[in-house]
Amino acid sequence: MISREKRHNEVWFTEESTKHLRLSLRVTEELVRKETPYQSLLALETAEYGRMLVLDGAIQVTEKDEFCYHEMMAHVALCSHPNPKKVLIVGGGDGGSLREAVKHESVEKAVLVDIDEEVINTSREFFPTLSCAMDDPKAEIKPMDAMVYMKDHRGEFDVIIVDATDPVDMAAGLFQSPFYRDVWDALSDDGFMVTHIESPFTDAAIMVPAYRAMKEVFPSVHPYLGFMPTYPSGMWVYAIGSKRHDPSKPLREAPEGLKYYTSDVHKGSFALPPFLVEMLEKGEKVESHY
Amino acid sequence: MISREKRHNEVWFTEESTKHLRLSLRVTEELVRKETPYQSLLALETAEYGRMLVLDGAIQVTEKDEFCYHEMMAHVALCSHPNPKKVLIVGGGDGGSLREAVKHESVEKAVLVDIDEEVINTSREFFPTLSCAMDDPKAEIKPMDAMVYMKDHRGEFDVIIVDATDPVDMAAGLFQSPFYRDVWDALSDDGFMVTHIESPFTDAAIMVPAYRAMKEVFPSVHPYLGFMPTYPSGMWVYAIGSKRHDPSKPLREAPEGLKYYTSDVHKGSFALPPFLVEMLEKGEKVESHY
Missing domain, CATH: 3.40.50.150 (Vaccinia Virus protein VP39)
Structure with a gap:
């Protein structure tokens, strides 16, 4: 049996900022995910920037910045x-x-x-x-x-x-x-x-x-x-x-x-x-x- | 046979900016990758920011910014x-x-x-x-x-x-x-x-x-x-x-x-x-x- 380092489960959110550029944040909790009449809505708890609101794939606000x-x-x-x-x-x-x-x-x-x-x-x-x-x-x-x-x-x-x-x-x-x-x-x-x-x-x-x-x-x-x-x-x-x-x-x-x-x-x-x-x-x- | 969209091959470089945050850039060409006596050196052509120099995993310079x-x-x-x-x-x-x-x-x-x-x-x-x-x-x-x-x-x-x-x-x-x-x-x-x-x-x-x-x-x-x-x-x-x-x-x-x-x-x-x-x-x- 190969000894290996203990790994933790990780969840990441990735924004496609452009076709060629991505920003990824580690997610500690998913709070809400829904389709509204107007857009795709996602609220996540992130490790780096606190709670984050995402609409149609684009980061709108994080608590930290x-x-x-x-x-x-x-x-x-x-x-x-x-x-x-x-x-x-x-x-x-x-x-x-x-x-x-x-x-x-x-x-x-x-x-x-x-x-x-x-x-x-x-x-x-x-x-x-x-x-x-x-x-x-x-x-x-x-x-x-x-x-x-x-x-x-x-x-x-x-x-x-x-x-x-x-x-x-x-x-x-x-x-x-x-x-x-x-x-x-x-x-x-x-x-x-x-x-x-x-x-x-x-x-x-x-x-x-x-x-x-x-x-x-x-x-x-x-x-x-x-x-x-x-x-x-x-x-x-x-x-x-x-x-x-x-x-x-x-x-x-x-x-x-x-x-x-x-x-x-x-x-x-x-x-x-x-x-x-x-x-x-x-x-x-x-x-x-x- | 399932019809599917034509996909292109993609290469990405990812920087671990912190343990909880990553920035990824699409790579169009790898120019050089080597271990110097002091550090790990990488030069890439990226689609978003032009040529990029990376040392020990950290972005040092890109031509565009x-x-x-x-x-x-x-x-x-x-x-x-x-x-x-x-x-x-x-x-x-x-x-x-x-x-x-x-x-x-x-x-x-x-x-x-x-x-x-x-x-x-x-x-x-x-x-x-x-x-x-x-x-x-x-x-x-x-x-x-x-x-x-x-x-x-x-x-x-x-x-x-x-x-x-x-x-x-x-x-x-x-x-x-x-x-x-x-x-x-x-x-x-x-x-x-x-x-x-x-x-x-x-x-x-x-x-x-x-x-x-x-x-x-x-x-x-x-x-x-x-x-x-x-x-x-x-x-x-x-x-x-x-x-x-x-x-x-x-x-x-x-x-x-x-x-x-x-x-x-x-x-x-x-x-x-x-x-x-x-x-x-x-x-x-x-x-x-x-």
């Missing part, structure tokens, strides 16, 4: 708008962007509109650190189509956070100019729209067209950068479409207790490497590995 | 030192840090000291975009032990770039205070030492002790951040140990033609998220997943 993403989605726009009172979150059913938005004193109402109620319910059940603001008095949760909601709420919001999944299938429209026009219409006269436009390394074929579509609609569009370990390449690009104000200079201090965002991080995030500026502005032809 | 790392290793120190004439690179046998160092007009001599000549030779043969400055008139290549070299060159260098592999086996000492004292001794009176100290997400158990070891030796230590897609988590921490000057403010423009570094990127890279400051300064107990 989601603050990097949600703080940068919410506070850059909210700290540089002169007086944000009403905030709309499109998508973001996990509640992370909502949690950050209600931290601002000026914010009186934050509406989360996600088409998939199962995401909201899964977050309530398994991701309490993300969904914790869903019952906040300022919060309103609407499980419905954001396009429909926005057509009934024109000119109403100071900041709209588009916290969408990757632009495939139902979310593809959320990275195109007709959708950005609906967002424009739902914004007040000096509003900000903020969204993420993926990574220059792994998703240039999404990033560049999304940026240009925003520029077709907004007079000024301001890309900025943040670290996001469990998103492909870890280099995540956000963009603010502005009707009037300059979002690159914070007007007030951040809410207390943040882990990623500071006024200096805000300012620094608009310092873009030249290769990224060239991709965004100079029309470098980009190849898709999807 | 190495500029992020090498520009941040070299130019932050070199642009904020008043007059850097002599530069030493410890490790960095691929030549990337050397390539960046010789771009500075003030630099008269840049010495690369890597113990493993096979890394240097592999880079010369397979990574011309990295090794291209090895024959520059300012460059000097020394395949030897950097500790020995530094003991013979006290007080000589204005900037020392410690471009080491992960701190295991032979490189472990390069993240500890006795080594940093040797570096101190090899620096001129107003010199900078710069190194990388890994990621707060996946390597906190390396990052925190390395930072503290630098603080035992240098009167001021300045951590800063850069994106690095193929390193674990993509969030890479660098640190400059300074004898006199403040490296957070660039004193002159960057050399022309860079892809990552600008003066604004330089300034922004010192804006650290609060969670990182807390890990570095307040002694959060860190668990190792190695």
